Amino acid sequence: MSTVIFSLRSAADGDRLMLPLVRRTREPHLGMWALPGGWLDVAENLDDAAARTLAETTALAPSYLEQLYTFGDVDRAPSRTISIVYWALLRSDLVDAQRAVADAPENVEWFDVDALPELAFDHRRIAEYALWRLRNKVGYSRIAAGLLPDAFTLTELREVYEAVLGRRLDPSNFRRLLEGSDELVPTDSFRTGKHRPARLYRYNADA
Amino acid sequence: MSTVIFSLRSAADGDRLMLPLVRRTREPHLGMWALPGGWLDVAENLDDAAARTLAETTALAPSYLEQLYTFGDVDRAPSRTISIVYWALLRSDLVDAQRAVADAPENVEWFDVDALPELAFDHRRIAEYALWRLRNKVGYSRIAAGLLPDAFTLTELREVYEAVLGRRLDPSNFRRLLEGSDELVPTDSFRTGKHRPARLYRYNADA
DNA sequence: CCAAAAGTGTTGCACCTACACCCATGT
DNA sequence: ACATGGGTGTAGGTGCAACACTTTTGG
Numbered sequence: 001m002s003t004v005i006f007s008l009r010s011a012a013d014g015d016r017l018m019l020p021l022v023r024r025t026r027e028p029h030l031g032m033w034a035l036p037g038g039w040l041d042v043a044e045n046l047d048d049a050a051a052r053t054l055a056e057t058t059a060l061a062p063s064y065l066e067q068l069y070t071f072g073d074v075d076r077a078p079s080r081t082i083s084i085v086y087w088a089l090l091r092s093d094l095v096d097a098q099r100a101v102a103d104a105p106e107n108v109e110w111f112d113v114d115a116l117p118e119l120a121f122d123h124r125r126i127a128e129y130a131l132w133r134l135r136n137k138v139g140y141s142r143i144a145a146g147l148l149p150d151a152f153t154l155t156e157l158r159e160v161y162e163a164v165l166g167r168r169l170d171p172s173n174f175r176r177l178l179e180g181s182d183e184l185v186p187t188d189s190f191r192t193g194k195h196r197p198a199r200l201y202r203y204n205a206d207a
Numbered sequence: 208m209s210t211v212i213f214s215l216r217s218a219a220d221g222d223r224l225m226l227p228l229v230r231r232t233r234e235p236h237l238g239m240w241a242l243p244g245g246w247l248d249v250a251e252n253l254d255d256a257a258a259r260t261l262a263e264t265t266a267l268a269p270s271y272l273e274q275l276y277t278f279g280d281v282d283r284a285p286s287r288t289i290s291i292v293y294w295a296l297l298r299s300d301l302v303d304a305q306r307a308v309a310d311a312p313e314n315v316e317w318f319d320v321d322a323l324p325e326l327a328f329d330h331r332r333i334a335e336y337a338l339w340r341l342r343n344k345v346g347y348s349r350i351a352a353g354l355l356p357d358a359f360t361l362t363e364l365r366e367v368y369e370a371v372l373g374r375r376l377d378p379s380n381f382r383r384l385l386e387g388s389d390e391l392v393p394t395d396s397f398r399t400g401k402h403r404p405a406r407l408y409r410y411n412a413d414a
Numbered sequence: 415c416c417a418a419a420a421g422t423g424t425t426g427c428a429c430c431t432a433c434a435c436c437c438a439t440g441t
Numbered sequence: 442a443c444a445t446g447g448g449t450g451t452a453g454g455t456g457c458a459a460c461a462c463t464t465t466t467g468g
Contacts, residue, residue, distance in 0.1 A: 043287065046277065046278075046289075070291050071253075072247075072252055072291075080249065080252075082253075082291075154421090155420080172422075172423090173459080176457095192466085194466085195420075196418080196464075197466070198419075380431065399440095402440065403448085
């Protein structure tokens with residue numbers, strides 16, 4: 001059981017979509033980077049097991065978690081193993097907060113989704129499939145919220161979309177689209193910064 | 208490992224979308240209807256196993272086969288079992304031909320997707336999820352072809368869409384949509400019947 | 415006052431839907 | 442000839458992309 005975990009991490013050129021990998025501590029593929037994972041307990045359902053193994057790597061609860069695919073090719077490993085793969089989103093503020101209190105765990109490192117190292121097994125293909133699914137899903141669902149704190153400005157949300165999709169979006173059209181849907185509710189707070197303050201929104205819990 | 212198999216079978220009011228169920232021959236849920244399935248061989252990849260277990264029920268090769276979901280709830284059966292579920296389409300002409308040469312296998316019966324009997328385990332939920340996925344996918348992909356012979360008229364194809372989606376479509380708009388895409392290639396043959404002959408199309412193999 | 419981000423308005427295009435209409439064939 | 446399904450044309454509506462424009466803040 002493995003999980004492709006996505007979060008945003010700030011880089012020189014704005015936020016980048018990144019995912020954590022772990023260095024393998026045993027054969028096969030000893031020393032190579034791989035998706036975090038673990039083994040399924042007997043009395044645990046699949047979603048719980050995915051959340052648990054994810055927490056063992058990140059010490060965090062995911063804001064979004066979905067089954068991706070089950071792989072079971074015969075030549076995937078020396079003997080065939082079934083691998084149930086999930087994908088998840090982590091709020092970037094929680095990842096940063098976690099970083100502040102605890103040292104980065106040994107053997108875990110975050111990589112830009114556009115600059116992954118060589119991966120063990122068929123994990124690269126799996127990561128790319130998860131990325132494809134995330135990009136798709138961002139288009140027609142509200143999951144982008146899973147990468148942000150509770151309240152956020154429309155610009156921050158747009159930047160999430162841009163980081164995920166890898167292309168720029170028109171700010172005014174983005175605003176209309178999201179304001180027109182009932183996915184967002186405006187709050188009375190504003191984010192004050194260098195320029196005109198921007199209204200904070202939060203996702204509509206019952207939409 | 209189970210598979211939700213769809214095909215079209217003619218009924219009084221036109222073709223209906225139907226799926227085969229098997230009667231369970233052992234406990235638990237002895238005697239109840241269930242999705243066809245089987246066990247995974249050690250040296251077999253998942254797609255092959257799905258095709259094999261499907262063939263054991265229908266004696267046919269599917270024209271479309273896709274993994275649906277992996278279920279593993281603890282309370283799904285007495286002890287937790289992992290169940291990898293696929294869904295598939297069968298060409299209706301092959302199903303009918305198969306019927307003609309062989310008697311219907313014992314314990315297998317086709318049911319209208321809108322009139323399923325009570326099912327063993329959580330198979331009803333699984334069948335409905337597969338149906339939802341099929342209906343979705345028909346909207347943005349070419350899988351409807353999987354239910355028809357190689358060559359077909361636009362009306363026949365539209366009737367497939369109507370049977371799958373459960374609603375009527377405008378013939379002229381349907382024609383424009385499909386002719387406009389490069390999914391279909393016209394042939395030089397016509398289906399002659401009671402009225403004006405209709406051109407036969409086939410799906411574009413490399414679109 | 416100026417720069418820059420927040421936020422509004424407007425226009426044009428692409429696409430879909432509904433529906434009127436003509437065409438070709440079997441009976 | 443006419444009923445019926447095959448096939449074409451067209452007008453209205455919706456939604457989105459592009460982009461000009463106004464507003465509000467910090468410096």
